[in-house]
Amino acid sequence: MKFKDYYETLGVPRSATQDEIKRAYRKLARKYHPDVSQDADAEARFKELGEAHDVLKDPEKRAAYDQIGSGARAGQDFQPPPGWDAGFEFGGRDFGFGDGMDRSDFFESLFGRQTGRGQRHGMHARGEDHHATVLIDLADAYRGAQRSISLRVPVLDETGHVSMREHKLDVRIPRGIRAGQHLRLTGQGEPGIGNGPAGDLYLEIGFNPDAQFRVDGRDVFFDLPLAPWEAVLGCSLTLPTPEGSVQISVPAGSAAGRQLRLKGKGIPGDPPGDLYAVLAIALPPAVTDGEKQAYRAMASAFNFNPRAHMKGNPS
Amino acid sequence: MSFDNTELVLGSVIEEENYLTLVELCQASHASEDHVIAWVFEGVLEPIGETPQDWHFTGQSLRRTRLALSFSRDLEINPAGVALALDLLDEIAVLRARLQRIGVRCHAK
Numbered sequence: 001m002k003f004k005d006y007y008e009t010l011g012v013p014r015s016a017t018q019d020e021i022k023r024a025y026r027k028l029a030r031k032y033h034p035d036v037s038q039d040a041d042a043e044a045r046f047k048e049l050g051e052a053h054d055v056l057k058d059p060e061k062r063a064a065y066d067q068i069g070s071g072a073r074a075g076q077d078f079q080p081p082p083g084w085d086a087g088f089e090f091g092g093r094d095f096g097f098g099d100g101m102d103r104s105d106f107f108e109s110l111f112g113r114q115t116g117r118g119q120r121h122g123m124h125a126r127g128e129d130h131h132a133t134v135l136i137d138l139a140d141a142y143r144g145a146q147r148s149i150s151l152r153v154p155v156l157d158e159t160g161h162v163s164m165r166e167h168k169l170d171v172r173i174p175r176g177i178r179a180g181q182h183l184r185l186t187g188q189g190e191p192g193i194g195n196g197p198a199g200d201l202y203l204e205i206g207f208n209p210d211a212q213f214r215v216d217g218r219d220v221f222f223d224l225p226l227a228p229w230e231a232v233l234g235c236s237l238t239l240p241t242p243e244g245s246v247q248i249s250v251p252a253g254s255a256a257g258r259q260l261r262l263k264g265k266g267i268p269g270d271p272p273g274d275l276y277a278v279l280a281i282a283l284p285p286a287v288t289d290g291e292k293q294a295y296r297a298m299a300s301a302f303n304f305n306p307r308a309h310m311k312g313n314p315s
Numbered sequence: 316m317s318f319d320n321t322e323l324v325l326g327s328v329i330e331e332e333n334y335l336t337l338v339e340l341c342q343a344s345h346a347s348e349d350h351v352i353a354w355v356f357e358g359v360l361e362p363i364g365e366t367p368q369d370w371h372f373t374g375q376s377l378r379r380t381r382l383a384l385s386f387s388r389d390l391e392i393n394p395a396g397v398a399l400a401l402d403l404l405d406e407i408a409v410l411r412a413r414l415q416r417i418g419v420r421c422h423a424k
Contacts, residue, residue: 029389029390033385033386033389036404046389128345129345146323170324171323171324172325174326180374182378184328200342202329202377203326216415
């Protein structure tokens with residue numbers, strides 16, 4: 001187990017006042033809050049901040065931490081000395097995080113493990129609702145899908161010990177589901193206590209990033225590159241979509257950025273979304289003499305100044 | 316770690332097939348009723364129905380409630396601040412979707 005330097009995590013000196021610790025925590029917590037930050041490691045950073053703050057905001061825990069931590073450096077191997085916490089009282093080892101955050105081994109070795117609700121004899125209560133995120137492909141939203149998900153569920157045995165059990169579920173993902181929607185699985189949350197009913201499991205749906213298609217609500221977008229002559233003269237194309245190929249006709253004189261709507265070809269539903277082809281013009285490179293000659297022929301055939309709209313009319 | 320048998324489960328899509336009551340929303344989000352009521356009065360959540368007993372919440376409300384709870388707990392933001400933060404996040408989401416629609420991918424910093 002590695003020693004964790006909570007002061008370093010919060011970026012404050014060991015001599016920091018409680019107010020300075022609180023300020024530093026708030027500032028970093030806003031920055032790395034996983035619901036706000038786009039940082040890939042925001043969740044891990046936020047968890048570390050929470051743990052550091054939990055210890056340093058509490059004068060008793062901070063004093064205990066300072067006592068064992070003097071001289072230790074972050075990343076060093078660390079074992080708490082036996083009986084190190086004699087003389088400290090941590091409120092019955094129940095800090096009531098209440099946030100379901102799991103703490104590091106380092107934290108638990110110092111301050112104990114929070115086991116959540118204890119099982120009390122003769123008590124009945126509904127199990128808690130659980131949450132998970134499921135990523136599906138866009139095609140799954142068009143067709144519906146079945147997904148195997150495995151959840152790690154803490155189980156309390158007769159002796160009061162917590163062990164993790166893997167719970168596997170095959171979930172039917174209905175056709176037409178959109179990112180951000182929730183699927184509720186009744187009775188698949190935490191088991192109830194005593195005769196209490198089990199909680200529910202809520203699955204939030206998200207889409208895997210797709211190289212070709214972008215999704216906005218029920219509408220789906222994709223880029224459609226065209227050769228200049230296709231855009232100018234118009235053309236008819238067969239294109240693959242998430243639910244099979246479609247025939248699409250590009251009108252003559254189509255400019256880059258124009259969106260062609262394929263009504264009802266977005267994510268199914270009532271009403272279904274639309275599929276949009278966003279036109280882009282691809283410039284053919286001229287390598288051979290014949291290709292260069294074709295560009296020269298165009299230049300002399302057209303009286304075209306692409307900068308005509310610019311001030312001073314540069315030629 | 317032990318395994319148990321796989322079972323096939325059918326879920327229901329919130330708001331298309333059903334809505335959440337105040338009690339269900341609180342159970343699902345782990346927020347207290349007092350919190351949820353405060354957020355409704357700040358406009359963070361917009362349930363259907365007049366009184367808390369009649370309120371019905373959409374799946375979107377579940378997401379917003381969980382966000383509101385994490386902001387007020389982790390960042391100690393009051394209900395008005397939570398409302399502001401969620402409105403700004405909504406606006407960022409709209410802008411990101413618009414960027415994405417014109418083909419600009421938003422990368423993490």
